[in-house]
Amino acid sequence: MVYYLLAIDQASIDLVYAQPNNQDLVKRIESRHGLHQLTAMRDLKMGNPQYELISIN
Structure with a gap:
């Protein structure tokens, strides 16, 4: 399961x-x-802090 919370x-x-x-x-x-x-989220492995913002114009 992929977590996006972080x-x-x-x-x-x-x-x-x-x-x-x-x-x-x-x-x-x-x-x-x-x-x-x-x-805390990083320590609990609640996802990855890396992201990519995409425009939805």
Whole structure:
């Protein structure tokens, strides 16, 4: 069975961090240890953090 949970969360965080003028949200995520979920999911082997975004225009 293929798990996409980690890839979805990783892509979401990467998109947040890629946005300009987004320091408030990044500070909030980091102050609440929001990235811990990604580490825990990786440790529990809940998927692969690699992903490919595709446009569906």
